[in-house]
Amino acid sequence: MLVRQAPDIRTADITDERHYVNRRAWLRTAVGGALATAAVAAVPGSPLVTPVSAQAALPNVKKSGYTVDEKWNSYEDITGYNNFYEFGTDKEDPARYAGKMTTRPWTVKIDGACAKPADYNIDDMLKWFPLEERVYRFRCVEAWSMVIPWVGFPLADLVKRVEPTGKAKYVQFTTLMRPTEMFGQRDPVLQWPYTEGLRLDEALHPLTLLAVGVYGKTLPNQNGAPLRLVVPWKYGFKSIKSIVRIRFTESQPATAWNQSNAREYGFYSNVNPEVDHPRWTQSRERRIGEFFRRKTLMFNGYDQVASLYAGMDLKKHY
């Protein structure tokens, strides 16, 4: 397949973001608010923000110790400013178009080097694990960040349950491929379906989460319903959405961003203020909702993962 040069997310994002921030500042003024309400209402079926009440509540969610004590981003930010290229490359496209995606019935194929490969129905799978709320920092490679209260369970719980064999060294994840509902898949901006991967020890790290909810409710589609990965010490693109397949492999699996531009997007993609993206600095970031940029922390502040990379040159393995 002919794959276009990876999108210039820097140009796209900086333009978008400035536009977004200014537009939002303007919306907060009385006249802006009134006009914007009219404008949004004028686009049928295109709510820019999903009301939190529209999502099903998740019962019996325990608070987790793996939580940062920082101000949460608003539900509006978390569900209205997204990257989900299957629905388009603009930050507002997922909120506009992801409602088209059917999330039931939903099967997750687990295969490769494990003792219990099968097609698992998500509703059965969800009964296996207790849910936790974890407030994580989330850092996009585009140099913006948020603080997000996810609901989910450790990926390690699922991995252990399906018993990887001695051959399993990596885990590959795959997103749903359904161009009739995901019109962005008609555009070869990435190689579809979207894939991501982790080393097995990264997958087993207690911080690695499979999320099914946010703000105490089920995930809205734009955030990767019904099941998405969250790896809080890595750039956001590792946190693959709407997962339909989990495969254990012996060698390092292909990943969508690495395939599209290996020089810019490595397999590891740990948040690292000392390794700039070829086209922009990674030393600082804008927390969505804040005006001044803040310093980016090594591993996004999750120092407890440092031992996973002991002895590795993280400039080479970016």
Ligand SMILES: Nc1nc2c(c(=O)[nH]1)N[C@H]1C(S)=C(S)[C@@H](COP(=O)(O)O)O[C@H]1N2
């Ligand atoms: N399938 C899929 N997963 C994806 C993406 C995508 O385009 N498709 N974008 C990634 C990127 S770049 C980011 S920053 C996060 C955004 O997650 P959020 O919209 O829930 O904040 O999702 C990641 N997962």
Ligand SMILES: [Mo]
């Ligand atoms: Mo991202």
